[in-house]
Amino acid sequence: MSRRRIQLCADDYGFDRAISLGILDCIDAGVVTATSCMVLSPAWPHWAPALKERGAQADLGLHLDLNEFAHYASRSLKGWLLAAYRGAVPQALAAPWIESQLDAFERRIGRAPDYVDGHQHLHQIPGVREAVLQVLTRRYGHACALRITCSRHWRGAKAALIGRLGGRALAAGARAEGLRVNRDFAGVYDFEPATDYRERLEAWLRSLPEGGLMMCHPGRAGSTETRADGIRAARVNEHAVLAGGQALGLLQSLDIEPGRCRDWDVAGPD
Numbered sequence: 001m002s003r004r005r006i007q008l009c010a011d012d013y014g015f016d017r018a019i020s021l022g023i024l025d026c027i028d029a030g031v032v033t034a035t036s037c038m039v040l041s042p043a044w045p046h047w048a049p050a051l052k053e054r055g056a057q058a059d060l061g062l063h064l065d066l067n068e069f070a071h072y073a074s075r076s077l078k079g080w081l082l083a084a085y086r087g088a089v090p091q092a093l094a095a096p097w098i099e100s101q102l103d104a105f106e107r108r109i110g111r112a113p114d115y116v117d118g119h120q121h122l123h124q125i126p127g128v129r130e131a132v133l134q135v136l137t138r139r140y141g142h143a144c145a146l147r148i149t150c151s152r153h154w155r156g157a158k159a160a161l162i163g164r165l166g167g168r169a170l171a172a173g174a175r176a177e178g179l180r181v182n183r184d185f186a187g188v189y190d191f192e193p194a195t196d197y198r199e200r201l202e203a204w205l206r207s208l209p210e211g212g213l214m215m216c217h218p219g220r221a222g223s224t225e226t227r228a229d230g231i232r233a234a235r236v237n238e239h240a241v242l243a244g245g246q247a248l249g250l251l252q253s254l255d256i257e258p259g260r261c262r263d264w265d266v267a268g269p270d
Contacts, residue, residue: 004210005259007182008242009034009147011063011217012119013051014044016226022219022235024050025243027058031251032216032242033258036063036117036147039104040070043226048108059114059261061147062105064098064123064132068227072097077120081165089127091134098128098135112140115261117147124149124166133173145180145261146170147215152184153207159188180264182213191217193233198241198250205254211263218242 010023013035020043026032035051035058038044051060066072067080075083083089105113116136117123123132136144149167151159163185174181186204189195204214219235229235241247251258 003255003257004208004212005257005263006205006208006210006212006214007034007059007259007261007263008032008214008216008247009036009059009061009117011036011117011215012038012219013063014038014041014047015068015229016041016043016224017047018222018224018232019219019229019235020047020050022239022243024054025220025239026216026218027054029243029245029248031247031258032058032218033260034059034061034115036061037105037113038063038065038069038119039101039108040065040068041226042069044104045108052109055109060109061115061117062101062113064101064116064118064128066097066119066122066128068119070097077122080122081125084125084127087126089125091127091131094128094131095135098131102135102139112144115145115147121149121162121165123147124170126166126169129166129170129173132170133177133179136179137177142178142180145264146174147185147213148174148181149185151186152209155186155188155204155207158190159186162188175266178266180261180266182211182264184208184212185215186212187215191231191234193237195234195237197234197237198246201241201247202250202254205250205256211259211265216242
C-alpha cells in the first residue's frame with residue numbers, strides 16, 4: 001500500500017514576528033509543507049525573504065485578507081458574511097482587492113503563488129469567490145491551486161458551518177475552471193488553550209485521504225508588533241506539537257508523507 005500524501009498548511013505567515021518564526025520552525029521540521037501569506041501585514045516585507053528561501057520545502061500561497069490588515073477591512077467576519085449573502089459584495093468590487101494582493105505576493109516572492117485561500121475563509125463567500133476564480137484563471141490559467149473548506153467526514157459543527165458558507169459553491173466553480181483543489185479539509189477547532197492538540201492532530205490525520213489538507217496555526221510565544229492576536233495561546237500549543245517532534249512521529253507512525261498542492265486534482269468533494 002502506498003503512503004498517503006497529506007498537506008499540513010500553516011495559516012497567517014507574515015502576521016507578525018512570533019507567528020512567522022513559528023511557521024518557519026514547522027517548515028524546517030519537515031512537517032508543514034505549505035503556508036498562507038498575509039501580504040498586507042506591515043511585517044510581511046521583513047519576513048518574505050526567509051520564506052522565499054524555503055520555496056523548495058513548502059508551497060507558498062496567498063492568504064486573501066479582507067478583514068485584518070486591509071484598508072477595506074472595516075467589516076467584522078460576521079459583517080462580511082452578512083454583506084456577501086445579501087449581495088453587497090459584487091465581483092467587480094472584490095476583483096481589484098485580489099489583484100493587488102497577488103501583486104504584493106509576487107513582488108516579494110518573485111513568482112505566482114502555488115495556491116490561494118482566505119483569512120477566516122472569506123475567499124469562498126458570494127461575490128468574492130467568483131472574483132477569485134476569474135482573477136486566478138485569467139492570471140495563471142490552471143497553474144494556481146485553490147483551497148476549499150468542504151469536509152468529507154463529520155469533524156464538528158464549526159467545521160460543517162465553515163464548509164456550508166460557500167465551500168461547495170467554490171469547489172464547483174473550481175471544477176468548472178479546471179483548478180486543482182484539496183480532496184478533504186480538516187484542522188477546524190475552537191482554539192481553546194486546553195485542547196489536547198496532539199490528540200486532535202492524530203484524529204485529523206487518520207481521517208484524511210490522499211490529497212487532503214489540514215490547516216494549522218502555529219506560532220512562537222511572544223507579543224505582537226502588528227495587531228492583537230486572540231489565539232496566541234493556541235498557536236503556541238500547536239507549535240509545540242508541530243515543531244517539537246511529535247507531529248513528525250505521528251506522520252511516520254501513520255505512514256503519511258507530507259504532501260504538496262501538486263497531489264491535488266480537479267475532482268473536489270461530491
